[in-house]
Amino acid sequence: MTDTIFSKIVRREIPADIVYEDDEVLAFRDLNPQAPVHLLFIPKRPLATLDDAAAGDAELLGKLLLAAAAYAKREGFAGQGYRTVINCNEDGGQTVYHLHVHLLAGRRMHWPPG
Ligand code: DGP
Numbered sequence: 001m002t003d004t005i006f007s008k009i010v011r012r013e014i015p016a017d018i019v020y021e022d023d024e025v026l027a028f029r030d031l032n033p034q035a036p037v038h039l040l041f042i043p044k045r046p047l048a049t050l051d052d053a054a055a056g057d058a059e060l061l062g063k064l065l066l067a068a069a070a071y072a073k074r075e076g077f078a079g080q081g082y083r084t085v086i087n088c089n090e091d092g093g094q095t096v097y098h099l100h101v102h103l104l105a106g107r108r109m110h111w112p113p114g
Helices: 005-010 055-075
Strands: 018-021 025-029 037-043 083-085 101-105
Touching: 005 025, 005 037, 018 037, 018 055, 025 055, 037 055, 055 101
Parallel strands: none
Antiparallel strands: 018 025, 025 037, 037 101, 083 101
16 A cells, blocks of 8 residues: 555654554544544554455454543543544545544534534
8 A cells, every 4th residue: 555644653754643552553633633532543554444454454453443442441531432433435534545443532423424
């Protein structure tokens, strides 16, 4: 896959407000927040879209979700609630082709999404 802005954030070539990091996952604040809390959890190893994920990526995908859930618990808003979203390809609203889990919280979410 081609290099994206998120790979540059992983390599610390451009700044980001990083809130969590482990060997495989990085999380940082979204530049264009859609809620009081809006974070992006990304794999350090680039994977363009959810559509590109294979069976061998199952553990990594689980780690992204668990990292988001653990963050929500740590920060104290898990009980109140939050939303996780993975946009995939054009109709899914994906704009950065490095797979990421949005974690949104701090306001009531609406359903269905627009
Ligand atoms: P998506 O539409 O699902 O591909 O979400 C991409 C998100 O990435 C979008 O909410 C805005 C955010 N974003 C784009 N460029 C940057 C950046 O350079 N830094 C940060 N922190 N977020 C970015």
